Amino acid sequence: MTELLPNYVAGRWQAGSGAGTALIDPVLGTELARVDATGLDLAEAFGFARETGGAALRALTYKERAALLAAVVKVLQANRDAYYEIATANSGTVKNDSAVDIDGAIFTLGQYAKWGDALGEVRALRDGDAARLGKEPVFLSQHLQVPTPGVALFINAFNFPSWGLWEKAAPALLSGVPVIVKPATSTAWLTQRMVRDVVEAGVLPAGALSVICGSSNGLMDQLQGFDVVSFTGSADTGAVIRSHAAVAQRSVRVNIEADSLNSALLLPDAAPGSDAFNLLVREVVREMTVKSGQKCTAIRRILVPAAVYDAAAEAIGAKLAGVTVGNPRNESVRMGSLVSRAQLNAVRQGLEELKAQASVLHDGSQAALVDADPAIAACIGPVLLGARDADAAQRVHDVEVFGPVATLLPYRDVEHAIALAHRGQGSLVTSLYGADEAALGQAAVQLAASHGRVHVITPDVAQAHTGHGNVMPQSLHGGPGRAGGGAELGGLRALDFYHCKSAVQASPAVLAQLGLSGG
Numbered sequence: 001m002t003e004l005l006p007n008y009v010a011g012r013w014q015a016g017s018g019a020g021t022a023l024i025d026p027v028l029g030t031e032l033a034r035v036d037a038t039g040l041d042l043a044e045a046f047g048f049a050r051e052t053g054g055a056a057l058r059a060l061t062y063k064e065r066a067a068l069l070a071a072v073v074k075v076l077q078a079n080r081d082a083y084y085e086i087a088t089a090n091s092g093t094v095k096n097d098s099a100v101d102i103d104g105a106i107f108t109l110g111q112y113a114k115w116g117d118a119l120g121e122v123r124a125l126r127d128g129d130a131a132r133l134g135k136e137p138v139f140l141s142q143h144l145q146v147p148t149p150g151v152a153l154f155i156n157a158f159n160f161p162s163w164g165l166w167e168k169a170a171p172a173l174l175s176g177v178p179v180i181v182k183p184a185t186s187t188a189w190l191t192q193r194m195v196r197d198v199v200e201a202g203v204l205p206a207g208a209l210s211v212i213c214g215s216s217n218g219l220m221d222q223l224q225g226f227d228v229v230s231f232t233g234s235a236d237t238g239a240v241i242r243s244h245a246a247v248a249q250r251s252v253r254v255n256i257e258a259d260s261l262n263s264a265l266l267l268p269d270a271a272p273g274s275d276a277f278n279l280l281v282r283e284v285v286r287e288m289t290v291k292s293g294q295k296c297t298a299i300r301r302i303l304v305p306a307a308v309y310d311a312a313a314e315a316i317g318a319k320l321a322g323v324t325v326g327n328p329r330n331e332s333v334r335m336g337s338l339v340s341r342a343q344l345n346a347v348r349q350g351l352e353e354l355k356a357q358a359s360v361l362h363d364g365s366q367a368a369l370v371d372a373d374p375a376i377a378a379c380i381g382p383v384l385l386g387a388r389d390a391d392a393a394q395r396v397h398d399v400e401v402f403g404p405v406a407t408l409l410p411y412r413d414v415e416h417a418i419a420l421a422h423r424g425q426g427s428l429v430t431s432l433y434g435a436d437e438a439a440l441g442q443a444a445v446q447l448a449a450s451h452g453r454v455h456v457i458t459p460d461v462a463q464a465h466t467g468h469g470n471v472m473p474q475s476l477h478g479g480p481g482r483a484g485g486g487a488e489l490g491g492l493r494a495l496d497f498y499h500c501k502s503a504v505q506a507s508p509a510v511l512a513q514l515g516l517s518g519g
């Protein structure tokens with residue numbers, strides 16, 4: 001029998017009392033480890049984090065907590081090789097794709113460590129300037145932010161077991177809020193291992209970081225008024241979280257990152273063969289294939305001028321044809337597997353749904369796998385679909401196939417293209433490709449309302465841009481409407497979620513004693 005990975009709660013390692021759920025290598029089909037949360041004393045777990053962890057973190061200044069993040073970075077860097085092995089085994093990803101998860105996490109933590117260091121030796125943050133409350137500046141209102149005296153519960157998705165933890169933990173810990181992470185069961189190993197390494201290194205105060213692997217049963221019930229919950233996953237589970245009594249009745253703050261029908265838009269000025277056209281083709285292929293398309297930010301809809309539709313189909317299809325799929329341990333493989341056979345079935349089912357309204361322009365789904373048994377491995381090659389009537393193909397704007405699948409859609413004019421992008425009902429990101437800066441700027445503003453991020457690619461940033469789907473800590477991650485309405489990252493803005501806001505109304509002499517950031 002494989003190892004039952006213990007949970008870390010209430011300051012000690014605790015095994016679940018059940019048989020556990022097996023974590024499977026999605027390429028080889030073998031069992032890797034088991035996870036179980038049965039029988040944990042959740043009240044004790046949450047109480048310990050809230051009281052012991054919270055008190056220890058709040059006793060520190062922002063600068064001191066930033067040093068904790070820097071120490072976590074060192075621990076993770078020292079164990080990086082082990083993380084790559086786990087990612088290959090449990091997520092089926094090739095090295096470049098594991099890097100997005102592992103090195104992306106380390107980079108994000110490092111960035112918050114730097115920002116936190118600059119906040120200085122303070123325990124409260126200034127929120128805007130003081131405003132006078134009367135004619136004379138003798139009685140003022142100063143908004144400030146302090147850490148919420150609760151716990152942050154993270155319920156995470158299967159596709160980013162590393163980054164998903166640390167992109168949330170960095171602002172939470174920097175804010176002074178202890179973390180309990182519940183990774184998605186299928187890929188929980190990497191999260192559990194990282195927490196284990198950090199705990200064993202002793203770099204965080206007791207109670208600052210806990211991990212619960214396995215069932216989510218009862219977690220939400222533990223949440224109290226000053227706690228927060230940050231959820232990443234499907235819209236259906238997001239709705240369950242939102243309607244839980246903790247949120248509905250106890251006002252627990254909730255951040256939801258759900259699914260998203262992201263788009264890429266080629267502007268009318270970009271003819272086939274132009275730099276902008278080639279940049280779109282490159283980015284679409286990258287987005288379809290990185291992590292086998294299992295990225296919440298991946299391009300699902302490709303909007304091109306009607307006159308360019310055939311050329312775009314051909315260019316994207318030609319590049320996809322060169323993508324080798326199979327065992328990520330084989331050096332010749334460019335794209336590994338999906339996280340599970342269940343996910344493979346979901347992708348196949350989603351493809352059938354889309355095919356009812358779209359035709360197949362490139363079909364990699366039947367291609368031979370490298371070094372992998374198609375009866376066992378959760379691998380599928382990329383599939384490009386196309387719908388010549390972009391308005392009629394409603395499912396393409398509705399159904400998120402969480403795999404290497406995207407649909408090409410022609411538009412009449414920019415207005416039509418923007419209307420089609422909005423049909424996603426709120427997305428995490430859209431990317432624009434063109435050389436006409438004025439047209440790009442106008443389109444960006446029009447798309448901002450329905451997108452958390454607008455990524456504009458002109459030929460002059462071909463080498464410098466950070467990628468449509470790459471979530472940088474400097475920029476907001478989240479999106480309105482269907483995308484869940486969440487707001488993560490975006491520099492120090494991310495700390496807002498873990499803070500309580502208050503307006504202190506007092507004389508300038510009292511306000512000077514508050515010890516706020518920035519003097």
Ligand code: NAP
Pocket residue numbers: 155156157158159160182183184185186214215216232233234235236237238240241257258259260295296400402428483
């Ligand atoms: P999921 O099935 O909704 O699961 C997400 C998490 O919720 C898992 O940890 C899951 O635990 C837990 N969960 C399930 N039922 C729950 C309940 N009743 N109460 C509390 N927690 C519960 O989603 P997924 O299949 O893992 O993730 C894929 C989806 O996530 C995709 O739709 C993708 O678009 C979205 N996603 C969004 C973002 C973003 O930032 N917007 C990022 C990544 C992924 P178990 O694993 O134990 O069931």
